[in-house]
Amino acid sequence: MTAELVRGQNHPLPDTRLEIRVSAGHPVLAGATLGDEGGRVPGAEWIAHPGAPSLPGVDVPGAPAADQRLSVDLGAMPGTVHRISVLLALTGHGGAARFGAVAAPFVAVAGPDGTEIATYTITGLDRESAVVALELYRRQGAWKVRAMGQGYEGGLADLLGDQGLERPADAAAAILAAAAPEAAPAAT
Template structure:
């Protein structure tokens, strides 16, 4: 049975190898950032997984903008000082396409177990003028991993999202 998460809700993870999926009516970019103590990135732009970029330990390389994504995550392979993995969505720059999340139906973030079955889903609602959003986070609490439905949007796009995690806007393109 698939759990329907709402903003702020969390759920314990039964496995450390999983996939985060995304479904949307418009092509989106899926990315991830490694976060440590103090809610800041573990480093600079090198701690961000983006399409075409270098891989991160424990995180697959995201594909190009699409309406459906699957990103493999191995929580045991993340750097030891990782307290959280933020999974975010951004809108690619397309001529003539809406440049804000509020212009189309809410995207859906999916938690997929190692058996390929969908274990949880979160419809990222309540967005308006944002062009980037942290959809979900995987976080470690008292040695156990959980998923949380976040839905935090950024009107300033990816540079604003990354700056909120301590990454310089100049390196966040």
């Protein structure tokens, strides 16, 4: 039976290989940060995003889209990783600048066979343009998922700064640039 989570609720993860599905109804950038035991992201190389879509144990999509799929292999996570934060950000491309102006994002965690383990609809967002949707965390040798829904009005830079990343504005700018649609060819 699928657990329908509410903000702050957690649920055990019976599998180590997971697929995280995001349905936002509007293009979003999907990424993940890897945090240490204190939840701190030590450096930009600990962030999976469109410009660097693969890290040990996690693969994220290469471009913003309304429907996203992230792959996670908890068994392949380095021992120093204790928290994986799944983040969503509006890029400003396509018109929406805040989550309150679009449909509430829906996130599902599924096992290797596609069976949903836990779902979460992120409600209550308004002026935020970036959000930590879910957190996968290690506690006493076992992994769990927690519904977060923590939004940031200051966007991706504020989200990354809250996770302890040094120079979060630089990292956010690089991530958003990597997610930007390629410039259209010049007309001749």
